Amino acid sequence: MVGDTPDGEAASAPPTDAAEAVAGVASAEEESTEEEPAGEGSAEGEPAEEEGPRRRARRERAERRAAQARAEAIEQARRDAKRRLRAGSTEPPKGVPRGTIRGLKIVLAAFLAAALVVGIGLILYFTPLMSVREFEVTGIVAVTREEVLDVARVQSGTPLLQIDTGSVAERVATIRRVASTRVQRQYPSALGIEIVERIPVVYKDYPDGPHLFDRDGVDFATGAPPSMLPFFDVENPAPADPPTMAALQVMTALAPDVAGQISRVAAPSVSSITLTLADGRVVVWGNTDRTAEKAQKLAALLTQPGHTYDVSSPDLPTVR
Numbered sequence: 437m438v439g440d441t442p443d444g445e446a447a448s449a450p451p452t453d454a455a456e457a458v459a460g461v462a463s464a465e466e467e468s469t470e471e472e473p474a475g476e477g478s479a480e481g482e483p484a485e486e487e488g489p490r491r492r493a494r495r496e497r498a499e500r501r502a503a504q505a506r507a508e509a510i511e512q513a514r515r516d517a518k519r520r521l522r523a524g525s526t527e528p529p530k531g532v533p534r535g536t537i538r539g540l541k542i543v544l545a546a547f548l549a550a551a552l553v554v555g556i557g558l559i560l561y562f563t564p565l566m567s568v569r570e571f572e573v574t575g576i577v578a579v580t581r582e583e584v585l586d587v588a589r590v591q592s593g594t595p596l597l598q599i600d601t602g603s604v605a606e607r608v609a610t611i612r613r614v615a616s617t618r619v620q621r622q623y624p625s626a627l628g629i630e631i632v633e634r635i636p637v638v639y640k641d642y643p644d645g646p647h648l649f650d651r652d653g654v655d656f657a658t659g660a661p662p663s664m665l666p667f668f669d670v671e672n673p674a675p676a677d678p679p680t681m682a683a684l685q686v687m688t689a690l691a692p693d694v695a696g697q698i699s700r701v702a703a704p705s706v707s708s709i710t711l712t713l714a715d716g717r718v719v720v721w722g723n724t725d726r727t728a729e730k731a732q733k734l735a736a737l738l739t740q741p742g743h744t745y746d747v748s749s750p751d752l753p754t755v756r
Contacts, residue, residue, distance in 0.1 A: 566624045567595045575631035578657070579613050584629055587611060588619075596621045604629070612656045636661065637687050638668035638701055649673055651688050653680045664714070669702035679703040682724050686711070689731045694738065722748030 487495075568590060573581045588604050601619040604627075608617045613633050620628045636648040639661040648657040649668060653675040666687070673680045683703035687695060700712035711719040719734060730747040737745045742755035 564593055564595060566597070567593050568599070568627050569593070569625040570627075572622065572626055572628045573631065574628070575633065577633055579611055579631060579633060583611060584608055584631065588629060590627060596623065596625075596627070599627065615650065615652075636665055637684060638666050638673075640668040640670070640673055649680075649684075651684055653677065653684055664696060664699070666698045667700045669700060671704070678706050682706040683709055685724050685727060686721055686731075689727045691731060691735050694731070694735055697738075717742070718744050720744060720746040720748050726750050 569592060571581075571585060571588075571590075571592075573584050576584065587607050587610060589607060590599060590604060599621065601621065605617050605619045608614060608619070608629060608631070614631055615634045616632045618628075618630045620630075622628045634648075634650040634654060634656045636657070637651050638649050639646045640649065641647075642658075645658050646661050647655045648659070648661060648665075649655055653673060655673070668683070670677070670680050670683060675681070680703070683701050686709055687698070687701060690698070697713045697715075698711050699714040701709070702712070703709045707723040709721040709723070711721060713719070717738075721730065729750045733750050733753045734745060734747050737747065737753055737755055740755050744756040746754045746756070
């Protein structure tokens with residue numbers, strides 16, 4: 437219980453606010469902590485009826501220490517509460533970045549697509565699901581379908597993916613009358629073979645019969661020549677023979693109506709080519725220089741009467 441001081445001042449009440457107690461700690465520490473000597477403050481033998489300044493100071497220091505301890509206890513309780521809250525909180529784990537998820541999805545999709553393609557390819561390659569059940573042969577005139585299929589050597593029921601189309605085309609091209617060929621898989625169950633046959637341009641007689649030659653100088657057939665096909669008067673016709681190729685270059689440059697009138701092509705050399713028409717008229721062609729221009733001039737000259745038409749010099753064509 438706090439009494440009145442001898443000076444009449446009321447003793448200060450102990451601080452109750454934790455902040456004030458903490459603030460007062462520094463000033464309390466500066467005060468002397470020495471104990472009051474025994475006997476001071478009252479006469480010897482007299483009872484202490486009133487609180488002296490020293491006792492009051494001690495009491496106030498004790499109260500400040502108690503307030504400081506209380507403030508420290510409150511602060512410690514706050515720290516403990518914060519730790520408990522952090523320990524008890526369930527923070528959601530950090531998610532995977534969107535870019536990583538998108539990349540994983542793309543990789544997975546690519547892997548699945550590749551696996552699907554490989555799986556389908558294996559099924560089509562090793563099973564008769566897509567196998568040859570029909571052959572489509574086009575472009576044949578003199579060559580028979582049976583001849584083409586016999587040379588192609590593709591069995592019905594063979595999976596399309598197992599067929600080497602390049603090899604099949606090479607085998608079909610060995611037929612003499614075939615100039616070129618193309619082989620294609622036609623899904624789901626057909627193999628297409630497209631043929632381009634050689635067209636005879638001239639023929640030459642041999643002991644075994646007439647031989648037909650195309651524009652490339654290839655001797656591709658033996659047999660009766662088509663009607664109005666020109667006779668080829670060349671010593672050794674062949675693709676590598678210069679007079680042969682020169683004469684055939686002239687024949688392919690002629691207009692169709694003029695070429696249809698030619699009955700004989702002679703080429704003793706590359707510079708002395710002559711053409712003979714079915715009615716006996718003769719065309720002196722010369723060499724293969726300016727062939728296209730000569731062909732154009734000849735078409736105009738043939739409308740004029742005469743026996744010999746000389747276009748060897750296209751700048752000065754003559755008719756005799």
